[in-house]
Amino acid sequence: xxxxxxxxxxxxxxxxxxxxxxxxxxxxxxxxxxxxxxxxxxxxxxxxxxxxxxxxxxxxxxxxxxxxxxxxxxxxxxxxxxxxxxxxxxxxxxxxxxxxxxxxxxxxxxxxxxxxxxxxxxxxxxxxxxxxxxxxxxxxxxxxxxxxxxxxxxxxxxxxxxxxxxxxxxxxxxxxxxxxxxxx
Numbered sequence: 001x002x003x004x005x006x007x008x009x010x011x012x013x014x015x016x017x018x019x020x021x022x023x024x025x026x027x028x029x030x031x032x033x034x035x036x037x038x039x040x041x042x043x044x045x046x047x048x049x050x051x052x053x054x055x056x057x058x059x060x061x062x063x064x065x066x067x068x069x070x071x072x073x074x075x076x077x078x079x080x081x082x083x084x085x086x087x088x089x090x091x092x093x094x095x096x097x098x099x100x101x102x103x104x105x106x107x108x109x110x111x112x113x114x115x116x117x118x119x120x121x122x123x124x125x126x127x128x129x130x131x132x133x134x135x136x137x138x139x140x141x142x143x144x145x146x147x148x149x150x151x152x153x154x155x156x157x158x159x160x161x162x163x164x165x166x167x168x169x170x171x172x173x174x175x176x177x178x179x180x181x182x183x184x
Contacts, residue, residue, distance in 0.1 A: 004054065006066070011099045011142030013052045013066050020051040022082070024074070029159060030082055032166055032181060033075030040074060048072070048079050061149035068142045069102065069135040076168045080105075083132025083163060087152025093125040096144040101137035103167055103174065106130065112164050114176055117143065130158060134167045136174040 005014040025041045027048055028034070040046065053065035072079045083105070086093070095104060097117040105114045106129045115123055116136075125131045135141040161183045165176050 006098070006144070008098060011066060011068055011140065013054065016052040016054055016065075018051075018053040018055060018065075020053070022048050022050070024048055027074075027082065030080070030162075031074040031077050032179070033077065036075035046070070046072065049081055056149035059148070059150045062146055063149045063151070064144060064146045066098070066142060066144050067133065068140050069100075069133055070140055071100075071135050071138050073169060076170070078103075078134045078136055078167050078169065078174065080134040080167070081132050082155050083130055083158045085130045085154040085157055086127075086147070087154045088148075088150060090127045091148045091151035092127050093131070093145055093147040093151070095123040095125065095133075096146075097121040097123075098142045098144060100135065100139045100141035102141035102143070103134040103136050105132045105134060105163060105165060105167065105176075107163055107165075110164070114165070114167075117141075130163070132158070132163060134174075136167065 023045050025045050031037050049069040051065050051067045055063045097119050102117045103114050104123050108129045164182045166179045167174055167176055
């Protein structure tokens with residue numbers, strides 16, 4: 001697919017090959033307050049985020065996807081993506097914010113960085129860094145990700161170890177705290 005189009009009002013691709021829907025029930029083990037997550041699942045099991053992707057799996061090709069991360073919290077922890085490393089760790093990624101307000105949390109070994117994102121921002125995710133997006137606003141946070149086709153996604157490492165930091169709401173603002181469940 002050589003040409004595609006972004007619907008900026010909906011923050012979605014006109015054409016995509018894959019659609020991934022992550023509900024609260026798909027996020028077990030990723031939030032600190034597991035009891036709040038289970039209550040949320042029992043009540044409605046809301047969609048946390050959706051990914052509209054155009055994958056290319058060969059070396060030298062580029063894949064791209066739009067992620068729409070809905071607003072909300074599990075306990076006081078903001079809705080977020082699962083987060084991942086690339087299977088080929090030496091692959092980088094570009095994020096372009098399309099709508100809303102979010103945070104990109106990145107981690108490499110014991111080093112953690114985060115950067116706020118809003119419409120128009122371009123963020124470079126260097127090789128070897130795990131990354132997770134968090135919606136810190138009260139509307140959908142959407143971004144376009146562009147990455148090497150052969151990068152792959154390693155969600156398993158994050159599922160086992162987590163991130164060293166979590167993002168919660170305190171006094172009406174986001175706060176980045178140490179993750180009490182993080183495993184070095």
